[in-house]
Amino acid sequence: MDSNIEQPEKPVISKGIDGFFKDIYNIFSFIARIFAEAFKRPIEVREVIRQCFQVGYKSLALITMTGFITGLVFTKQSRPSLSEFGATSWLPSLIAIAVIRALAPLVTALICAGKVGSGIGAELASMRVTEQIDAMEVSAINPFKFLVVTRVMATTISIPILVAYTGLVGLLGSFLDIHLNEQTSFISFFQEAFKNIYFLDFITTGIKAVVFGFTIGVVSCYQGYHATQGTQGVGKAANISVVISMFLIFLEEVFIVQIANSIR
Amino acid sequence: MKSFTPEINMNEKVIDIHNLYKSFGSNHVLRGIDIDVHKGENVVVLGRSGTGKSVLIKIIAGLLKPDSGSVNVLGQEVDKLDNVALRELRLKVGFCFQNGALYDSMTVGENLAFPLKRNTPNITHAQVKRMVTVVLEAVGLAKTVDQMPSELSGGQRKRIGIARTLILRPDIMLYDEPTAGLDPITCTEINNLINEVQRRFHTSSIIITHDLTCAKDTGDKIVVMKEGKFVKRGTFDEVFTTQDDLIKEFYDYNFIQ
Numbered sequence: 001m002d003s004n005i006e007q008p009e010k011p012v013i014s015k016g017i018d019g020f021f022k023d024i025y026n027i028f029s030f031i032a033r034i035f036a037e038a039f040k041r042p043i044e045v046r047e048v049i050r051q052c053f054q055v056g057y058k059s060l061a062l063i064t065m066t067g068f069i070t071g072l073v074f075t076k077q078s079r080p081s082l083s084e085f086g087a088t089s090w091l092p093s094l095i096a097i098a099v100i101r102a103l104a105p106l107v108t109a110l111i112c113a114g115k116v117g118s119g120i121g122a123e124l125a126s127m128r129v130t131e132q133i134d135a136m137e138v139s140a141i142n143p144f145k146f147l148v149v150t151r152v153m154a155t156t157i158s159i160p161i162l163v164a165y166t167g168l169v170g171l172l173g174s175f176l177d178i179h180l181n182e183q184t185s186f187i188s189f190f191q192e193a194f195k196n197i198y199f200l201d202f203i204t205t206g207i208k209a210v211v212f213g214f215t216i217g218v219v220s221c222y223q224g225y226h227a228t229q230g231t232q233g234v235g236k237a238a239n240i241s242v243v244i245s246m247f248l249i250f251l252e253e254v255f256i257v258q259i260a261n262s263i264r
Numbered sequence: 265m266k267s268f269t270p271e272i273n274m275n276e277k278v279i280d281i282h283n284l285y286k287s288f289g290s291n292h293v294l295r296g297i298d299i300d301v302h303k304g305e306n307v308v309v310l311g312r313s314g315t316g317k318s319v320l321i322k323i324i325a326g327l328l329k330p331d332s333g334s335v336n337v338l339g340q341e342v343d344k345l346d347n348v349a350l351r352e353l354r355l356k357v358g359f360c361f362q363n364g365a366l367y368d369s370m371t372v373g374e375n376l377a378f379p380l381k382r383n384t385p386n387i388t389h390a391q392v393k394r395m396v397t398v399v400l401e402a403v404g405l406a407k408t409v410d411q412m413p414s415e416l417s418g419g420q421r422k423r424i425g426i427a428r429t430l431i432l433r434p435d436i437m438l439y440d441e442p443t444a445g446l447d448p449i450t451c452t453e454i455n456n457l458i459n460e461v462q463r464r465f466h467t468s469s470i471i472i473t474h475d476l477t478c479a480k481d482t483g484d485k486i487v488v489m490k491e492g493k494f495v496k497r498g499t500f501d502e503v504f505t506t507q508d509d510l511i512k513e514f515y516d517y518n519f520i521q
């Protein structure tokens with residue numbers, strides 16, 4: 001019954017504004033339904049694990065490269081200004097703060113929004129327009145639970161893991177550059193790096209990662225699950241998933257950083 | 265005409281719809297539909313594209329909610345069922361989608377096993393395999409078990425769609441345009457398959473089509489739908505002997521096709 005969102009006949013305010021509020025309402029009921037069905041038995045453990053692998057598999061190569069280069073380039077770019085003050089020994093700690101607090105979650109989330117979000121959006125949309133979702137429903141399978149809940153769980157679980165991985169790779173990139181230029185050893189690089197990282201940093205980054213993962217999952221599943229307009233809708237769902245996810249990721253980033261800074 | 269006389273129990277209605285209305289916004293799709301299907305009967309709903317045929321069977325399968333009217337399937341009001349009861353009912357109502365709607369990330373075998381495994385949690389691997397073989401043989405495609413849906417032809421996809429529906433042993437089959445987009449020979453094969461399913465699995469069916477041959481070959485009763493209403497009903501001969509503009513329109517339409 002949820003499968004087809006029907007448009008109201010007469011607008012209350014104007015068509016655009018009505019549509020906006022209807023979308024917001026629909027998204028919140030979508031999220032509420034995810035929570036309601038996530039805890040219903042049986043939990044689709046196998047499908048969640050399979051989807052987690054999909055998320056990792058799709059984004060790992062790109063994330064490795066981007067994370068490594070981000071760390072490396074950021075180090076190279078920061079060195080001149082620090083060396084003016086003779087403070088290149090601060091490099092590891094500066095880079096670690098940048099990578100762990102900001103770059104790792106943001107880079108990972110943006111890449112996953114592009115790779116994973118568009119993939120989920122397109123996959124579910126094509127299942128919708130070729131009636132595969134209806135086919136599940138009529139054979140007494142709950143497509144929402146099997147397709148949506150598992151994918152949202154998978155992005156929410158795997159993106160934090162990927163963020164940790166990106167952070168590590170980014171620091172390795174930075175280490176490579178610092179090792180070549182300042183001959184810092186591996187141990188002392190990491191000792192320096194984590195000197196100014198506090199528990200709160202890990203917590204905020206962890207929360208960010210979970211929020212970003214959930215956002216990507218919800219946005220792309222919503223777009224895919226409610227796709228219309230035949231095959232055209234598939235491309236549209238993929239595209240909109242990426243745009244909206246990225247937009248929300250930036251908003252959430254600002255919001256979470258504000259909260260974290262007020263606690264600090 | 266049909267090659268056999270089906271056993272129809274005129275005293276038992278499996279689908280009974282009264283005064284059904286359904287609109288999408290200002291698009292009034294169904295405007296007072298009445299239809300009944302008896303046990304063992306194949307009812308063909310004939311109508312041009314966009315008249316709301318798919319909407320009608322989606323309401324019967326509980327995919328869409330009616331605006332008003334009663335939709336009684338196997339003795340239950342579909343739109344008033346809770347989730348559990350609706351699930352139970354759906355196991356007894358098979359729905360064959362227009363293009364098969366096969367899960368394209370799974371092989372043919374997995375497509376067939378999927379609904380079975382999900383709905384019978386304690387089933388053994390061997391049992392699943394046996395059931396898959398039975399339905400695949402019923403549709404004559406046993407050798408495709410390891411193929412992906414993308415490797416199949418249009419007609420094969422539809423047959424696998426029918427097999428996937430049959431694996432749950434439904435009492436009612438709903439066919440959405442089973443012959444659309446197929447060449448005449450494949451159409452005949454599908455029509456024969458629909459009759460074979462009726463004979464062998466004792467199903468009652470609603471077959472939606474705009475194809476006269478399909479209507480003639482598979483229907484025990486025909487209803488003609490136009491602009492959200494039924495305008496004619498009876499056996500194929502009863503409906504198509506009348507010199508009616510509407511029927512003529514249909515002949516022309518099929519001729520052009």
Ligand SMILES: Nc1ncnc2c1ncn2[C@@H]1O[C@H](COP(=O)(O)OP(=O)(O)O)[C@@H](O)[C@H]1O
Nearest residue numbers: 004288291293312313314315316317318319320
């Ligand atoms: N989920 C939906 N939301 C809005 N309009 C729909 C929906 N499903 C069908 N319609 C509209 O209902 C009408 C009948 O569609 P349909 O039942 O698919 O026709 P057909 O007889 O060719 O199967 C069409 O005008 C279509 O646009």
Ligand SMILES: [Mg+2]
Nearest residue numbers: 317318440441
């Ligand atoms: Mg249709």
